[in-house]
Amino acid sequence: EDQVTQSPEALRLQEGESSSLNCSYTVSGLRGLFWYRQDPGKGPEFLFTLYSAGEEKEKERLKATLTKKESFLHITAPKPEDSATYLCAVQGEYGGSQGNLIFGKGTKLSVKP
Amino acid sequence: EADIYQTPRYLVIGTGKKITLECSQTMGHDKMYWYQQDPGMELHLIHYSYGVNSTEKGDLSSESTVSRIRTEHFPLTLESARPSHTSQYLCASSDYRDGYTFGSGTRLTVV
Numbered sequence: 001e002d003q004v005t006q007s008p009e010a011l012r013l014q015e016g017e018s019s020s021l022n023c024s025y026t027v028s029g030l031r032g033l034f035w036y037r038q039d040p041g042k043g044p045e046f047l048f049t050l051y052s053a054g055e056e057k058e059k060e061r062l063k064a065t066l067t068k069k070e071s072f073l074h075i076t077a078p079k080p081e082d083s084a085t086y087l088c089a090v091q092g093e094y095g096g097s098q099g100n101l102i103f104g105k106g107t108k109l110s111v112k113p
Numbered sequence: 114e115a116d117i118y119q120t121p122r123y124l125v126i127g128t129g130k131k132i133t134l135e136c137s138q139t140m141g142h143d144k145m146y147w148y149q150q151d152p153g154m155e156l157h158l159i160h161y162s163y164g165v166n167s168t169e170k171g172d173l174s175s176e177s178t179v180s181r182i183r184t185e186h187f188p189l190t191l192e193s194a195r196p197s198h199t200s201q202y203l204c205a206s207s208d209y210r211d212g213y214t215f216g217s218g219t220r221l222t223v224v
Contacts, residue, residue, distance in 0.1 A: 034213075036212075041218070042217055043205075044213075046213075046214065089212065091212070101207075104155075106155065108153075
């Protein structure tokens, strides 16, 4: 069964304190791994897509990496405006998910000034 | 600019009323989805569609129904709203290559 587990559930950082969020996954043939940012009361906003192990993508203070079993979202020198819930999702090639994205429960990031 | 639109943004309605949440996308995507999300909680897939006249139930059982008569339009209907239906409803669409594009959501409160 396709599954996504994100850790930690919540993370509190001081402004400028770099850290990483983890997304572990099991899927029958990875078609893509996706990172989203969600602010309270809003829909998730697309950040990155990763397709194969070893791939990396960057956007401002965020960098996403992918291995065969997990993905990391690295946040370098975060600012308070980076506070949000970060969602990870996978899309499998085969199996019961029928190509639909399987979402994790998210990591709630709080960055204090 | 291509996008996905949900209306209304907020809705407060009495128990027993019939409601329809609207979702439209201008990207020509075949796949569309409805998710339910309580505050601070995870996304739950309640309906999806792979194209016109195609609808399927998602992982979370829901009393709502959906229709897909046009590619760009995927409305969700509750025949008789109850307080247990109070939640945020998110619509999304995708093509077959990339991830989902989400709307801003409808926050529904049933009193």
